[in-house]
Amino acid sequence: MNPVRDEGHVTKETGQGMESFRGEALSWELKDGVIELALHRSPCNEIGSLTLEELEKFVHALEGFQDEAHALIIYSELKAGFCAGADLRELYRRSQEMDRQDAAKGVRDYLERIHRVLNTIDAAPLTTIAAVHGVTFGGGFELALVCDLIVADKMARFCFPELRLGLIPGFGGIPRLKRDLGNAVVRDLLLTGRSFNATKLQQVGLVSQIVAEGEALRVARATAAQLGKFDRQTSIAAKEFIKPIPYEELQREIDIFCELFVRPAVESGLRKFAESEDAQPYLP
Amino acid sequence: MTASKQTLEEILNLAAAHFKVPREKLTPDDDFFKTLGIDSLQALDLLTRLEHHFHIELPDYELQGVSDFRTLADRIQARL
Numbered sequence A: 001m002n003p004v005r006d007e008g009h010v011t012k013e014t015g016q017g018m019e020s021f022r023g024e025a026l027s028w029e030l031k032d033g034v035i036e037l038a039l040h041r042s043p044c045n046e047i048g049s050l051t052l053e054e055l056e057k058f059v060h061a062l063e064g065f066q067d068e069a070h071a072l073i074i075y076s077e078l079k080a081g082f083c084a085g086a087d088l089r090e091l092y093r094r095s096q097e098m099d100r101q102d103a104a105k106g107v108r109d110y111l112e113r114i115h116r117v118l119n120t121i122d123a124a125p126l127t128t129i130a131a132v133h134g135v136t137f138g139g140g141f142e143l144a145l146v147c148d149l150i151v152a153d154k155m156a157r158f159c160f161p162e163l164r165l166g167l168i169p170g171f172g173g174i175p176r177l178k179r180d181l182g183n184a185v186v187r188d189l190l191l192t193g194r195s196f197n198a199t200k201l202q203q204v205g206l207v208s209q210i211v212a213e214g215e216a217l218r219v220a221r222a223t224a225a226q227l228g229k230f231d232r233q234t235s236i237a238a239k240e241f242i243k244p245i246p247y248e249e250l251q252r253e254i255d256i257f258c259e260l261f262v263r264p265a266v267e268s269g270l271r272k273f274a275e276s277e278d279a280q281p282y283l284p
Numbered sequence B: 001m002t003a004s005k006q007t008l009e010e011i012l013n014l015a016a017a018h019f020k021v022p023r024e025k026l027t028p029d030d031d032f033f034k035t036l037g038i039d040s041l042q043a044l045d046l047l048t049r050l051e052h053h054f055h056i057e058l059p060d061y062e063l064q065g066v067s068d069f070r071t072l073a074d075r076i077q078a079r080l
Helices: A047-062 A087-094 A101-123 A137-145 A173-180 A183-193 A198-203 A214-226 A232-242 A247-261 A266-276 B005-020 B032-036 B040-054 B070-075
Strands: A002-006 A009-011 A018-022 A026-031 A036-038 A071-076 A081-083 A129-133 A135-137 A147-153 A155-160 A209-211
Touching: A009 A232, A018 A047, A018 A247, A026 A047, A036 A214, A047 A101, A071 A081, A071 A155, A071 A214, A081 A129, A081 A137, A087 A101, A087 A266, A101 A137, A101 A247, A129 A137, A129 A214, A135 A137, A137 A155, A137 A173, A147 A214, A155 A198, A155 B040, A173 A183, A173 A247, A198 A209, A209 A214, B005 B040, B005 B070, B032 B040
Parallel strands: A036 A071, A071 A129, A081 A135, A129 A147, A135 A155, A147 A209
Antiparallel strands: A002 A009, A009 A018, A018 A026, A026 A036
């Protein structure tokens, strides 16, 4: 195992792949068969171009050490929460730097890249756990939805606020919610934009376990250790059998998002968000 | 004590304990953002704690524009 430098970040590599990485937005480490992916970009892990680049690096590395790992845990190191979703301020700023046609093309490119990342994690041949707390909104909720299990701190809060901006969720949220939940709950989350607590989402079957404040990562680790007792090929076959990836609907979601994105109402909503002085303007 | 006064009292006690503010400094008509010194993220945290405490669901849109304990108690009482 040789420590190497990778674009300014300290990493460790084995013959199989990059075992650990510390970037500006996220970090990962493979230990005892479990990969831990930690998010740590202030204020609340907003997913912009930097996070996307590091997520792409992660899924590339993931292919290299799948033989060594049986589980993946995704969690946040930040007190504010798991993830507040897409970096809307960056999205607005970039869209203002180009004409509408180029902005629409840029958004489609961004969505297709994030979908490739999330689809890879969704279909990964290992068991994935989202250990969430606090704000789990928009794209952050969608990141949790790609995981096989959600372990939630009792204070976690989930929401799809996109309709307030004249948009729909764009990181695969609707198809994955429809895969996992009844349509009435999906409509409630999507059309009202209200936030749900972890208890509500456990009642409807989305959250696997609710734990005391500050305990989500510990419980996720205990769950990951349990998963390591099973035959890998059986776990992979079981996951493939029970967790289809709704590729056609995911592509349709990108198309609808892009159709909506070019409307003036969206530009107005994004401007209002970007110019807000509230540190957490995504909150209700 | 009426049910609504009981609800208000429980909210004030919970807010004082969690945000470490002396209970006697909180009154029903206080702006809780100012009195507790909380931002919107902490308000969301308070909402979740109140939902757990009263075993209710309280949609955020019902709290838009609500900033005093008395109105908050009314909204909660309507869900009990």
